Amino acid sequence: MPCVNANGEITEMAKRILLAMVESSSLDKVAEQTGTPLYRIRMAARELVEAGFAEQQAQSFVTTEAGLAALSKGATTSGSLGNGG
Amino acid sequence: MDTIVQENGKATLPRLNQPAPLFEAETTHGTLRLEDFQGSWVILFSHPADFTPVCTTEFIAFTELAPELKKRGVELCGLSIDSTYSHIAWVRNIEKNFGVRVPFPIIADLNKEVASLYGMVMPGESKTETSRCVFVIDPKGILRAMIYYPLTTGRNTQEILRLIDALQATDKHGIATPANWKPGEKIIIPPPRTTEAAEERMKAGYETADWYFSKRAI
Structure with missing residues (x-):
């Protein structure tokens, strides 16, 4: 689930997850809130951390300033863009 | 791991x-x-x-x-x-x-x-x-x-589902499941490991064919 699409915009699913992280830092709760299987939330959380949109603090995840900015206007950072093949 | x-x-x-x-x-x-x-x-x-x-x-x-x-x-x-x-x-x-x-x-x-x-x-x-x-x-x-x-x-995906049901029943109840077992059917009580336990098993009130073969509902 690359969290940023080829246009450098945050994907809908990543947006839902980031928004849920603003409300709760527990991935279990994010999964519940978004109706998404927990394994997919864990996969996404890893990508969001790598892209700088979220930060892991012990067992919790929080949305970073970059994540909040991405939520408000779409991503412009060097997220998971892939190599374009 | x-x-x-x-x-x-x-x-x-x-x-x-x-x-x-x-x-x-x-x-x-x-x-x-x-x-x-x-x-x-x-x-x-x-x-x-x-x-x-x-x-x-x-x-x-x-x-x-x-x-x-x-x-x-x-x-x-x-x-x-x-x-x-x-x-x-x-x-x-x-x-x-x-x-x-x-x-x-x-x-x-x-x-x-x-x-x-x-x-x-x-x-x-x-x-x-x-x-x-x-x-x-x-x-x-x-x-x-x-x-x-x-x-x-x-x-056969139904067999895979049956396997999951059997494994989860085993974990939940500490039992074993007989051939072709499906949820709702009787399960096997693990056989006794001592002669004393074998004697007790015969009196325990389970559906018992012999000391090593007892079933019960879950």
Whole structure:
């Protein structure tokens, strides 16, 4: 689930997850809130951390300033863009 | 958890009741680690190749089974030695031709890394394709069951569901299940291990054929 699409915009699913992280830092709760299987939330959380949109603090995840900015206007950072093949 | 079972320094195939080999792999849902499934049961299954007819029937059958598995806290994960692009094209083709949307991730194991860890390639059948393997992994990451089918034979997904029900009943009640057991049927009480316990078992009021063979409802 690359969290940023080829246009450098945050994907809908990543947006839902980031928004849920603003409300709760527990991935279990994010999964519940978004109706998404927990394994997919864990996969996404890893990508969001790598892209700088979220930060892991012990067992919790929080949305970073970059994540909040991405939520408000779409991503412009060097997220998971892939190599374009 | 160990990444692979080791015996005398040599890598061996996974064994029941030992940690399932860990992996990180590219899938149709992104980069997946086995640990991402922690807390859920997992059915990790391999198929020989995308865009083949028996595999297509299996993917339809696994997709149809997914809601029942979800009720039981089980996630599905497919695998073959194909690229992510091939997987994406195939699942789109399945949806277009059969109206079935595959909901689970499929590992693109082009370098056979996961297939090798789990012993999914049977050189006597094919050196370039994975056989029809099923690995049931419990919420703690322990490998609880393995089934291998040949390339020619599509799997029976109802048997896989029955296996999950049996394993979960075993964990919940500390019992064993008889041949062809299905939920609602009587289970086997593990046999006594001492002569004293054997005598007690005969008086315990279970449905008992002999001291080692008792059944009860759960």
